[in-house]
Amino acid sequence: MLKRALTIAGSDSGGGAGIQADLKAFENIGVFGMSAITAVTIQNTLGVQGIHQLPAETVAAQIDAVISDIGVDSVKVGMLGNAAVTAAVAERLAAHDVKYVVVDPVMVATSGDLLLETDAVQTIKEKLLPRAFIVTPNKYEAEILAGIKITGADSVYRAARLIHGLGARGVLIKGGHMDDHEATDVFFDGQKMHTFTLPRVDTRNTHGTGCTLSSAIAAYLCFNPDPAAAVQAAKDYVYRRIAKARDQVLGHGSGPICLPG
Ligand SMILES: Nc1ncnc2c1ncn2[C@@H]1O[C@H](COP(=O)(O)OP(=O)(O)OP(=O)(O)O)[C@@H](O)[C@H]1O
Numbered sequence: 001m002l003k004r005a006l007t008i009a010g011s012d013s014g015g016g017a018g019i020q021a022d023l024k025a026f027e028n029i030g031v032f033g034m035s036a037i038t039a040v041t042i043q044n045t046l047g048v049q050g051i052h053q054l055p056a057e058t059v060a061a062q063i064d065a066v067i068s069d070i071g072v073d074s075v076k077v078g079m080l081g082n083a084a085v086t087a088a089v090a091e092r093l094a095a096h097d098v099k100y101v102v103v104d105p106v107m108v109a110t111s112g113d114l115l116l117e118t119d120a121v122q123t124i125k126e127k128l129l130p131r132a133f134i135v136t137p138n139k140y141e142a143e144i145l146a147g148i149k150i151t152g153a154d155s156v157y158r159a160a161r162l163i164h165g166l167g168a169r170g171v172l173i174k175g176g177h178m179d180d181h182e183a184t185d186v187f188f189d190g191q192k193m194h195t196f197t198l199p200r201v202d203t204r205n206t207h208g209t210g211c212t213l214s215s216a217i218a219a220y221l222c223f224n225p226d227p228a229a230a231v232q233a234a235k236d237y238v239y240r241r242i243a244k245a246r247d248q249v250l251g252h253g254s255g256p257i258c259l260p261g
């Protein structure tokens with residue numbers, strides 16, 4: 001039977017991150033992609049020029065419409081924008097009892113633009129993380145969620161344990177923004193730390209890496225519920241995309257990794 005994945009995230013008009021990146025990853029990995037849009041961003045490779053947030057009821061209604069009719073095998077949650085949308089999403093995921101929920105706690109874009117109102121962090125911690133099968137913070141987001149500074153491997157492990165304590169079943173701390181010549185991601189499944197290391201590609205084309213990674217994890221979970229296997233497959237997938245897009249020139253800023261093929 002056809003596998004079905006839903007992304008609950010913001011639209012990136014530039015096509016490199018958000019809903020657009022997620023649907024491209026779903027399609028490439030072979031699952032049927034659906035979307036519940038939380039916000040429309042005015043965005044290109046140079047940054048975010050504006051955000052139009054959708055009402056929480058509109059977001060909830062999109063989720064209900066697709067799950068009640070088509071059904072879902074996994075869900076990826078990306079940009080939420082504010083506390084009301086975050087609470088509504090957590091509530092609808094609970095109501096539909098969705099098991100495979102991958103939460104990318106999007107706070108800031110690669111360009112440095114803020115994508116989440118600061119008071120929504122508490123709602124993510126209290127309401128959304130307990131629903132997460134895997135949460136995928138980058139270094140900055142992990143520091144905010146865990147409430148500690150990340151300065152090296154030991155603090156990554158500590159942050160992963162602290163975020164696990166907030167209720168997420170699995171925690172993947174991404175290494176894209178660590179000072180290292182390799183890109184190492186650490187996954188804590190509640191018992192064991194798993195380390196995934198690949199070479200760091202020297203490129204400015206990294207727009208959408210985090211979105212693509214989390215949607216690829218959600219897509220792979222449709223075929224195999226083992227979280228570490230899904231993370232490994234998604235990390236390999238993102239690495240291939242970054243390597244392929246390395247010298248591509250698209251736009252005048254940080255180019256996208258989701259190119260055809
Ligand atoms: N230059 C790179 N070379 C290889 N892998 C990378 C590179 N940059 C990021 N990655 C990988 O891409 C994934 C996303 O990591 P990152 O820490 O960049 O997330 P993010 O900050 O949410 O994404 P973004 O940079 O899109 O905001 C991780 O698996 C990370 O290891």
Ligand SMILES: Cc1ncc(COP(=O)(O)O)c(N)n1
Pocket residue numbers: 009010011012017018019041043078079106108109110111115206207208209210211
């Ligand atoms: C709508 C939307 N969602 C998420 C991101 C984060 O992606 P990135 O960190 O790659 O800029 C983004 N820029 N836009």
